[in-house]
Amino acid sequence: MNPLLELVAVGREQGGRELVADLSLSVEEGELLVLVGASGSGKTTTLKMINRLVEPTSGEVRIGGRRHDEEPAHLLRRRIGYVFQQVGLFPHLTVAENVAVTPALLGWPRERMRARVDELLALVQLEPRRFRERLPAELSGGEQQRVGIARALAAEPPLVLLDEPFGALDPLTREALQEAFRELQRRLGFTAVFVTHDVVEAVLLADRIAVLRAGRLLQVGTASELRQSPADPDVEALMATPQRQAEALAAKLGAS
């Protein structure tokens, strides 16, 4: 298998501080990699360096074997889906126009865009006829993020980046969306890099997990690899949390 995405010794320095340093990673085609870490660990910066919302100051990023700065950044971004933590739907555009924004930039014919919008709304479980013409302000938080995901997938990108997409949602909605997203990713087969600080979410979604601390990569591997042979006490502590929490919860709930 070929890596679709490779980060080679990538770093970002800003104002004399190293936000990310010497980070190397590769993501296989169709794989879902989750970046975990505390706030300030550099996970969002790493994600943004992939589509050049933040430019790396050292190292290089390759997508499909080509350096990602060989073409203008806006062309690169049209081939990479992006889901934002704050969703960032365009408030003056309807749901359909939001979803079709990248296809429109790529100059798709009108008919193809319309069909694609309906297909995607159905995929994210929003009934096209009810939602197409609505404005973002008329949607719930969960519905907005479903539209956000549909927008990221609209132009059939081989790679999708997600920055804590479900962080601001209530637990039930979050769970529903996690499942829906995992299902979607398996079915469509796109490659995804997913940022979260929630280890449970990481374990549930990831093919592999990359743990970051203070801008450096501590370890990459499947959830069970990390749990069984942690390379660092922090990784060990981090990977123990889901189980610890589950046991504590079981005790409490059982006791009551």
Add this chain to the structure above:
Amino acid sequence: MQQALSQLPPLLAAHLQLAAAALLAGALVAFPLGVWATRRPRLLAPVLLLASVIQTVPGLALLAVMVPLLVWVAALAAPLGVEVRAIGFLPAFLALTLYSLLPMLRNTVAGIRGVDPAVREAARGVGMTDRQQLFRVELPLALPTLVAGLRTATVWTVGMATLSTPVGAPSLGNLIFAGLQTRDTASVLVGCGAAAALALVLDGLVRAVEVGLTRRRRSITVAASVALLLLLAAALLPIGRRGEAGAGAQQPVTFGAKPFTEQLILAELMAAQVQEKTGEPTRILPALGSTVAWDALRAGTLDAYVDYTGTLWATVLKRTDQLDRDALLRELSAELARRWRVEVVGPLGFENTYALAMTEKRAAELGVRRIFDLTPHASRMEVGGDYELFGRPEWRAIRSTYGLRFAAERAMDPSLMYQAVAAGEVDLIGAYSTDGRIAALRLRLLEDDRHVIPPYDAVLLARPRLRTDRPRVWAALRELVGRIDQPTMQRLNLAVDEQHRPPGEVARSFLRSGSR
């Protein structure tokens, strides 16, 4: 009222043209400049500061300062064969354009900077270029704020356009200025009412366009845009413009008037005389600022106007030495011709000077005929005058030469001082010697027995080359020389100020009676 309403359509059209042109130009500068400034944060503060500074200049001053500026530009442009007109549309347009910048500029910046950073990042994230981000996301989201700026600018500009009368651009201000001078309240009300209505209508239409755009109701957008365009088109139609038809390519002969009754009557008088003797079309620019009229004359925008020898001597030639009447007139004529090729057609036959006036009754009681006679009474007298009198060199000269020290000097509006002295509120006023109310209220002018006050003979001035370009106009104006003595001018002023007759009618009836 009737008269004011008959003047309304062409003035309303001119007002709309001026305001719309200035707003359009202002928008074309302010919106791109605002966008550009948000792209270069370092320039933001200086750009906004500059616009704010322009805004703090009083409107009238900003308009007036355009005239000498344009005279200067005109002089530079003349050798290149470019004609720049220093009064009329251009200075008003420039000043209004500058004035309209701030609200639009500030709102553009606020609107664009107010866009949610998450939305801006999303625009980049989905693959928009900078330009696409601006036009597809930032500007549509900033639109309500931009439109609010445009609406503020619309109301300001329509309002301030009434102040363009003193720089020679016709507007609804003509009704207001003329009405204030001649105490014609109806005319003032018509002018103000029309300006307010115009501002509200334009504001409403711009608002309707915005509603149509943001609610995506094409019908509203189209209807409001069409209404706006029709309004502008109507303003461009020649509705009842005087002297336009049949006159061939001949420019109307243009007369200026400074902002007081006598000037308006004299301009009407010159216009009526030229019309009658030559049949050529004429035009009057009323309520010009004092120096604006002079600048316009030497630049050739005005063909003729009436000024006063003492004023020209002090403000144009900047002379302070004292000459007697005839010598001063000779010297003045020679200097104006030599330095600016402006010709003095001749004196009209009266003088309009400051003169100390008191009621006949009081003067008789105290036995006062000359200023000198005031000496024993001055310390118990209060004197009233217009806003500038007590700061002028004449007043200092009167006080020092005659050794007068008054109990109080009270500055007041010139239209009030005649009533004030008649009612005994003050003992003495610095009157204008041709004011009709001197006779009407039985005031006595005190003789300036020591000749302290310089001569203020009214003289008819003609622009450079008028005599050779338009000899018949020159000849017609020439016939007015020496025709109006002091009592006549007082009578004409009184007819307008107290009997509320229109200045044009007063002027024409004088010409008819005088040509027996």
